[in-house]
Amino acid sequence: MDGCKKILVVEDSAVNRMILSGILSEKYQVLEAENGKEAIDLLKQYGEQVSLILLDIVMPVMDGYAFLSAVKADSSLSSIPVIVTTQSDRESDEVAALSKGAADFVAKPYRPQIILHRVASIINLRETAAMINLIQYDRLTGLYSKEYFYQQAKTILIQNPDKEYDIICSDIENFKLINDVFGIPAGDRLLMNVADLCREFVGEKGIYGRLNADQFACLIERPASYTDDAFREASIRLTAVSPTKNVAMKWGIYPVDNRFLPVEQMCDWALLAVQRIKGQYGKYLAIYDEELRGKLLREQAVTDAMEIALAQGQFEIYLQPKYQLSCDSLAGAEALVRWNHPEWGLQSPGEFIPIFERNGFITKLDEFVWDKACAILKEWDAKGYPPLAVSVNVSRADIYNADLADILTKTVQKYDLQPARLHLEITESAYTENPEQIIKTVRHLRDLGFIIEMDDFGSGYSSLNMLNQMTLDILKLDMKFIQNETAKPMNQGVLRFIMQLARSMNLSVVAEGVETKSQLERLREIGCDYVQGYYFAKPMRCGDFEELWKSHDTMAGAETANQPPFLTRDWRRVILVADEDPAYRSAVRNTFSNEFQVEEAADGGGVLETIQKFDKKIDAVVLSLTLSDGEGLGALKGLQRERGAWNVPVIATGPADARLEREAFRIGADEYADKPHFQESLYKKVQHAMELAKARLREQTLKTEAHRDYMTGLLNRRGLEAALRELRREDAPLAVYLFDLDNLKRTNDTYGHVQGDELIREFGRLLHTHTRAESDLLVRYGGDEFVAVMKRMKSEETALQKGEEICRAIQEFTLAKDMRASCSAGIVLWNGEETFDGVIQKADKALYEVKSKQKGGCRIWKA
Known part of the structure; x- marks a missing residue:
């Protein structure tokens, strides 16, 4: 109770x-x-x-x-x-x-x-x-959160076209020093004072929000002018309430002259202005101007032209051949996109693809490539050519599209192709950003019949455990990895190990970027399956590829070279009908067979066998509660226990019995259909139950997003609080780590926030690979601070070894030629009785002791 x-x-x-x-x-x-x-x-x-x-x-x-x-x-x-x-x-x-x-x-x-x-x-x-x-709202300051600030600012700008506005962003120099020396509470108090300054400065003339750890943003009606004096005064006031007595606050202003630009971009430009005065004594204010604007004009021109280019057919599909090494035969192609602009000429993908990834247009371009690749395959089929496969890229943005599977399925159906003719290349780095989401999506696509390739393998940091969880068909080795490793005799064992790993997992291997004969022979020696690269051919227009294919000696053998084999699973949604009456099962099959793959079971055992067979791919269950010997209610209980069926809607069927209906709803049924009933009535109940299941899933997703850090996928502080409430007595003793990225502030100041964000994401990935991510609590605690709560840590020695392992691992990440990443950690062994806030304070003290002597190490807190 x-x-x-x-x-x-x-x-x-x-x-x-x-x-x-x-x-x-x-x-x-x-x-x-x-x-x-x-x-x-x-x-x-x-x-x-x-x-x-x-x-x-x-x-x-x-x-x-x-x-x-x-x-x-x-x-x-x-x-x-x-x-x-x-x-x-x-x-x-x-x-x-x-x-x-x-x-x-x-x-x-x-x-x-x-x-x-x-x-x-x-x-x-x-x-x-x-x-x-x-x-x-930001939990610490009460200001708008970053995403909500963006949303509200956009609304204000659009609704007030007659008013002039500025975006003002602020950044505190050496804020990390305040946290390191005086502790997190002192840093939090300073941030709350900055929030008060924003409220006072803006008043009723705009809105304000917190972007990141020490970065704030305001949207304000443009005053007559800005002066350094006002912003200098703000720094003086902050210094008066800060323990460090030398707070240097910098502001950047973006005058809003195009209110239809994304607000996030406006803030980025204001922060670019801040970078111009970082480290300059007596400089408090910088305005985004033509000098900075010039660096972004090209990007804006590309953005402005992209929709027209797609509509006018300026984008073209190029194909790069793939060869099978065992028989030197043409085995397929990779579809690449080129932009042939009427004024700029042929554009390099390296220029426009990153821009499209940032602005989201990449999803439209990818769909265009998928469609064109399938059209080419259909054209070849009509000409009687053997069925080659073509690889296409699936971008990170595509993975988070809930309609991805439907879009790809409809595309191959449009051209009457088997899904396996379209190989889907997903870059390795995408897998490490949100492993659970990627693994779920990839498994679903593979079950639909598509061939899955992990692109750029060797460029990221995927753990072998993660690789083992993925449903892949092909590893595609990163171009730079191939070029480097085949040139280093001492390291050539790495390639051989990858081949052995692939063989043990029944994966094929494609090596891209092969440019020399020595690279080719090395790959042939260690048993690589497929290769592509300039040594064979550059990407070419589709007509040129067709001519190459027709002239190839082994064209007749292309069908046997098309490895791995096609997958043949039905692509449709699945409904399970479990009923003791064969005639009833047949009626349900007739009702749903146009939209669903209908599976049947005559008893409770068959229900659970089918659920396990399809592994989370059942869309609904029509379950008779009058199966023999009470198996109906038993099967309903079993469905609630099955991890793969927790959100599967169940439509229970049975006699018009109020007691039985009440019991069915108590156990977990979503609908109840009295027998006998019309099939039209059952159809409506199934549709309603499926809508309710989608709503439950959306609600669960919303709750999950509210507890996750958007950049790393780790828990945020809110998620940590919820997770701590679920800790059990048997989880103790727990090791609590407070990690601090030593060089994040310098990285942001020197190389920009893009590089800083990559460091943050890298450390999040690293925590996943060096912990029991499925059971340990991994948290992005602040801007550059992370908390890990590792369960059942038997000794201080073991806890210290794990912390040092993580600190060593991050040092392998190179920020630039003259800077390597590093982190420090304070560690506390916790029996679960003391408050977590008290434990964090102890870890913070241990962290301060480490950083005051030598960064890049760990220390156990001692009383």
């Missing part, structure tokens, strides 16, 4: 309290008060643990109106929703209650289903609003 949501019933009638308690107690923990004064006392005890209040208006001691006024005047209680209950049906009473803050109004006598429905709806609305508030 402790885990139930609490509802406070305030009602002077004991009979009415008993009725309401009877209605609500099955789902909620009910607290009772017979007047407003008792209710206030209970609220002081439970506070916001109370999810909702049911309030009678007419009561002794303190009536409902007085209670409403008292609750709404208390900021700690005002967010608790109140439903007023009364026997009066006068509109004036309802209006009076709503005007004093009530959320809803229900009349007596009570109708149980109405009460339950309205209570559930209002509680859900409150929880959703609370989650939105957490996402919209």
Whole structure:
């Protein structure tokens, strides 16, 4: 009962309290008060643990109106929703209650289903609003979060076309030093003071938000002018409240002259202006000007031209041949895109592809390439050529498109091709950014029949464990890796190891970027399957590739060279019908077979076997509760336990039996269909249940996003708090690590935030590969601070060894020729009894001791 949501019933009638308690107690923990004064006392005890209040208006001691006024005047209680209950049906009473803050109004006598429905709806609305508030506002400062600031600024700019605005972004020089020397609390206080300055400076003339650790942004109506004096004064005020006494705050201004640009880009340009004055004494303010603008004109020109270029057919598909080394035969091609601009001429992909990846246009361009590649394959089939396969790129942005599988499936269907004719290349670095999402997406695509290639293998830092989880067909070795390793006799064993690894996992290997005969012979020697590169041919137009293919001696053998083999699984969605009656199963099959692959089971064992066989690919289950020997209810319980079926909608079928229906819903059914029924009715229930499942998944996704750091995919502080509540006694002893990236501030100042962000992402990936990511808690705690909570750490020695292992690993990441990454760590062994805040303070002290002597090491906290 402790885990139930609490509802406070305030009602002077004991009979009415008993009725309401009877209605609500099955789902909620009910607290009772017979007047407003008792209710206030209970609220002081439970506070916001109370999810909702049911309030009678007419009561002794303190009536409902007085209670409403008292609750709404208390900021700690005002967010608790109140439903007023009364026997009066006068509109004036309802209006009076709503005007004093009530959320809803229900009349007596009570109708149980109405009460339950309205209570559930209002509680859900409150929880959703609370989650939105957490996402919209920065937790420390109360300013807008980065994403919400962008959204609000865009709205203001569009709605006020007659007003002139500026974007002002700020950055604190050497902020990391304050955290290192004086501790995180001192740094947090300084950031809150900066937030107060933003509020004071902007006032009612704009909005403000926190972008990153020590970076803030304001959108403000443009004043007559800006002077260094005002910004110098702000730095002086910050210095007065900072322990370091030398706070150097820098501001950059972007005058908004194109209000339809992304606000994120405007902020980037303002921060570019900040970079111009970093390290300059007495300089507090810089304005984005023509000098900076010139560096971005080309990028903007590319962005402006991209949609027209796609519509006018300026993008062309080029094909680079792939050869099978075992028989020197042409085995396929990789589809690449070129931009033939009518004025600029042929453009290098290295110029426009990164721009498209940043602005999101890459998804449209990828879809264009997929479609053209399939059209080429269809044309070759019509000419009677053997069925070659073509590889296409799937960008990071495509992976997060919920419709990716549908788009690819419809594309190959449009040209009557098997999915395996289209090989999907996904770069290795994409796998490490969000492993769970990538693995889920790739598995689904492969199950649909597509061939999956990991592109640029050897350029990133994927763990062997992650590689083992992926459903791949081909490893494609990074071009630079091939060029380097084949030139180093001492390191050639690495290539051989990769080949052995691929063989053990039944993967084929493609080497790209082969430019010399020696590279080719080395790859042939160690058993590489396929090669491509300038040694054979540059990317060429499709017509030239066709001529090359027709003239190739082994064209007749191309079909046998097309490895790996086609996959033949049905691409459609799957419905499982489990029923003891063959005639009923046949009727369901006829109803759904045009849209779904229908699988059948005659007993409970068959249900679970089918669920396990399709591994999270079942879209709905129609389950008879009258399977022999009670197997129906047993199968329903089994579905709730199956990890692959937690969100699969279940439509239970059975006789018109209220007890059986209630039990089915209690166990987890989404719909109940009385037998006999029309198939049209069943069809609607299945569709409704599937929509509910999608809604549950969206809600779960929203909650997950609210607990994750957007850049690394690790937990954020909110997610850490939730995870800490789930720790169990057997998880102890726990090792708590506070990691600090030593060179992030210098990296941002010297090489820009793109390189700094890559360092942050790299450290997130590194934590995944050096911990038990599925059970340990990995957190981005602040801008350049990370927390890891490792479970069941037996000794201080083991904890220290793991910390030193991670600190050594990050040193392999090179920031630039003259700078290598490094991190330091403070470690505390925690039995779970002390507060986590206390543990972090100890880890922070141990971290400070390390950094004050020599960066790049670890220390265990000692009392």
